[in-house]
Amino acid sequence: MLTMEAKVVQWPRISTWIETDKTGRRPSGSLQFAHQRSRGHQRIKVLISAQIQPTGTSNKQRPKVVSVSCSYKNFPASVLKSGINDSYDESMILKNKSQEIEPYLSGRCIYLVGMMGSGKTTVGKVLSQVLGYSFCDSDSLIEQEANGTPVSDIFQLYGEGFFRDKETEVLRKLSIMHRIVVSTGGGAVNRPINWKYMHHGISVWLDVPLEALAKRISSVGTKSRPLLHSDSGDAYRNAYNRLSTLLDERSEAYANASTRVSLENIAAKLRYRDVSSLSPTAIAIEALDQIENYLRDEEGMSFGTF
Known part of the structure; x- marks a missing residue:
């Protein structure tokens, strides 16, 4: 389980936005071996990797295993029902992936885009923790600039x-910063100028099925979401209909993102029937996989394998 706290960005503390790289000693060796196990009538091969380091100065002492991860066709081990604690194993996979990718990011910010309720803040905090980045929510920064006025009140008092x-101004300021994971507002993609600023970093579209979005939002209420709030009727149906309209308006804009993370695709790979079963860590792993693909395909970078 990840234990590092996410560092949240606030305007008055600009000096905390840019962080120095952390240094540490690499394990002195690694070990990989394959193990076959059966699932039903199918035999599958599991690749188990272990990072090792000596436990003392004597050559006779056995090395100490400091990390272990398992994979099958790049699926997290939770797919394999292996008996290993799923959250621990996912965390190790995420840690390994982040260590592989982080040097190639060169400090560029990561912008998460997507519909309201798509998990941008939750996944963003996971990514910031594991990459050693700071985290910020663009809506929260807008509220700071409005003397703490909530977004819903800003809409009501001053209009969309x-x-x-204000959202564009916040993104402009963030575009000159480094090492930040930014959770953007759902409608930030509508203005081309916002993409100009976000393209200073890497943008990731969290693509969540409408049914899941409507279920999430209706379960917690829509009072804080001015584009969705309704005082009458079925909460789920109202949320679904409005979200459907918004997605129709924004889908082409979301496609401008550097890469896309489809929760439906993740659920299919992990053999889950519902995307609500996905953990934020599993989504973050896929986000890093897609960022790696972007860096490889668009920028010609090559990566080592763990």
Whole structure:
């Protein structure tokens, strides 16, 4: 389980936004071996990797295993029902993946885009923890600039246009920063100028099925979401209909992101029937996989394997 706290960005503490690289001693060796196990009538091969280091100065002492990870066709080990604690194993996979990718990011910010309720803040905090980045929510920064006025009140008092102007200004300021994971507002993708700023970093679209979005949002209420709030009717149906309209308006804009993370695809790979079964860590692993693909395909970078 990840234990590092996410560092949250606030405007008054600009000096904390850019962090120095952390240094540490690498394990002195690694070990990989394959193990076959059966699932039903199918035999599968599991690759188990172990990072090792000596436990003392004597050559006769046995090495100490400091980390172990398992994979099958790049699926997290939770797919394999191996009996290993799923959250621990996912965390190890995420840690290994982040260590592989982080040097190639060169400090660039990561912008998470997607519909409201898609998990941008939750996944963003996981990514910031494991990459050693700071984290910020663009809506929270807008509220700071409005003397703590909640987003819903900003819409009511000043209108959506005022809010979007503030959103663009926040993204402009963030575009010159480094080592930040940014959770953007659902409508930030509508303005081309916002993409100009976000393309200073790497943007990731969290693509979540409408049914899951409507279920999440209706279960917690829509009072804090000015584009969805309704005082009458079925909460789920109202949320679904409004989200469907918004997605139709924004889907082409979301496709401008550097890469896309489809929760439906993750659930299919992990053999889950519902995307609600996915952990934030599993989604973060897929996000890093897609970022790696982007860096390899668009920028010609090559990566070692763990």
